Amino acid sequence: MYNLIAVSMGEIALKGKNRGYFEKKLTDRIKRNIKEFKNVSVFKDQGKVFIEPANLEDVDGIIEKVRKIFGIVLLSPCIKVEKSVEAIEKKVLELFDYLVKNNGIKSFKIQTNRTDKDFEIKSLDFNKKLGGLILDNFSDARVDVHNPDVYIYLDIKTDCYIYSEKIKTVGGLPIGTNGKGLLLLSGGIDSPVAGYMMAKRGVEIEALYFHTYPFSSERANEKVKKLRDLLEDYCGKIRLRSINMLEIHKAIKANCEEKNTTILARRFMMKIAERIARENEIDILITGESLGQVASQTIESMCVIENAVEIPIVKPLIGMDKTEIVKISKDIETFETSILPYEDCCQIFAPKHPATKPKLENILKDESNLDVQNLIDVVLQTEEINYN
Ligand code: ATP
Ligand code: MG
Numbered sequence: 001m002y003n004l005i006a007v008s009m010g011e012i013a014l015k016g017k018n019r020g021y022f023e024k025k026l027t028d029r030i031k032r033n034i035k036e037f038k039n040v041s042v043f044k045d046q047g048k049v050f051i052e053p054a055n056l057e058d059v060d061g062i063i064e065k066v067r068k069i070f071g072i073v074l075l076s077p078c079i080k081v082e083k084s085v086e087a088i089e090k091k092v093l094e095l096f097d098y099l100v101k102n103n104g105i106k107s108f109k110i111q112t113n114r115t116d117k118d119f120e121i122k123s124l125d126f127n128k129k130l131g132g133l134i135l136d137n138f139s140d141a142r143v144d145v146h147n148p149d150v151y152i153y154l155d156i157k158t159d160c161y162i163y164s165e166k167i168k169t170v171g172g173l174p175i176g177t178n179g180k181g182l183l184l185l186s187g188g189i190d191s192p193v194a195g196y197m198m199a200k201r202g203v204e205i206e207a208l209y210f211h212t213y214p215f216s217s218e219r220a221n222e223k224v225k226k227l228r229d230l231l232e233d234y235c236g237k238i239r240l241r242s243i244n245m246l247e248i249h250k251a252i253k254a255n256c257e258e259k260n261t262t263i264l265a266r267r268f269m270m271k272i273a274e275r276i277a278r279e280n281e282i283d284i285l286i287t288g289e290s291l292g293q294v295a296s297q298t299i300e301s302m303c304v305i306e307n308a309v310e311i312p313i314v315k316p317l318i319g320m321d322k323t324e325i326v327k328i329s330k331d332i333e334t335f336e337t338s339i340l341p342y343e344d345c346c347q348i349f350a351p352k353h354p355a356t357k358p359k360l361e362n363i364l365k366d367e368s369n370l371d372v373q374n375l376i377d378v379v380l381q382t383e384e385i386n387y388n
Pocket of ligand 1: 184188190191210287288293294
């Protein structure tokens with residue numbers, strides 16, 4: 001029935017001088033997300049974006065891909081008709097017949113939006129005319145202006161677009177409209193969700209993964225890459241950097257108290273991340289920490305970790321329960337990959353009895369046994385950058 005898709009953007013995206021810029025970003029994202037479908041045209045008609053596949057069977061598949069784009073609030077499968085009263089009437093009857101047969105609807109309301117003021121019939125008059133036509137042709141049909149089974153919308157632009165469904169999508173703000181964040185991406189459940197949450201508010205994401213090859217496996221690397229790939233449907237392209245932390249873990253093990261291992265390693269991660277962020281014009285770090293979830297996520301631990309850097313560390317999951325995080329992770333389809341068993345570095349070098357209430361002065365004292373700058377320089381040599 002439907003031959004194209006109408007895309008509605010959020011109000012905020014459309015405000016002010018940046019409108020053209022946001023629309024360009026969004027249409028680029030749409031094209032990228034649907035590149036597996038051949039012969040699709042993405043075009044604008046009087047302020048609205050439409051996606052028109054050559055193959056009608058692609059409509060549902062395209063909707064599944066496009067519904068993940070932040071900044072889009074609604075999608076409507078619709079029918080494009082030439083702007084003649086006769087052609088529109090014919091299509092409205094066809095659509096109504098389709099809706100009666102497939103959805104068993106009876107009551108309806110027509111809502112015309114005439115962007116093209118040259119069109120010969122005014123919106124309200126056209127509503128009445130088309131309503132009368134449906135009543136004449138379907139004996140069970142009735143008009144209900146307050147609570148109809150179905151709305152039939154007509155957008156009269158260069159062409160006329162007829163649709164009845166408005167599919168709510170992820171919303172949020174278009175990627176790239178709120179700066180850049182470096183996501184510390186482990187293979188766990190939380191950090192992919194944290195990246196998703198910040199991207200939803202318009203932050204462009206790069207990712208950083210610390211491993212301890214050969215103590216962590218190649219499969220752990222593959223798992224993180226897979227998580228990055230899954231996030232890309234929402235976040236757009238994500239550059240993934242991997243760094244081998246082994247030398248740092250060895251130095252900590254040899255020179256520091258075992259119970260401080262995790263905190264010290266986390267401070268190194270933040271320092272390295274800060275350096276990469278500064279060198280690449282990235283504004284913030286993003287982590288998947290949730291208050292109280294594990295030993296390194298008590299208030300005391302987080303304060304000591306944060307103290308290592310000056311760059312803001314944003315933690316979008318800080319006040320969420322694990323069940324809430326898991327729910328989002330399932331919704332965005334990263335969960336199944338996150339629970340694969342391959343270990344990342346921190347589990348392997350985790351102390352048996354980690355400090356849960358570390359004191360900054362003790363940690364700094366322990367850290368002073370290490371040549372911090374040199375260790376950072378050494379592990380940065382192992383940096384690999386992966387870009388799809
Ligand atoms: P996650 O589910 O994201 O792995 P977690 O519950 O395992 O989180 P921690 O291990 O305490 O929690 O890690 C807290 C945060 O620190 C992670 O969400 C992530 O942002 C960052 N982090 C931890 N380990 C790594 C790693 N190996 N590489 C990159 N970032 C990491
Ligand atoms: Mg983890």
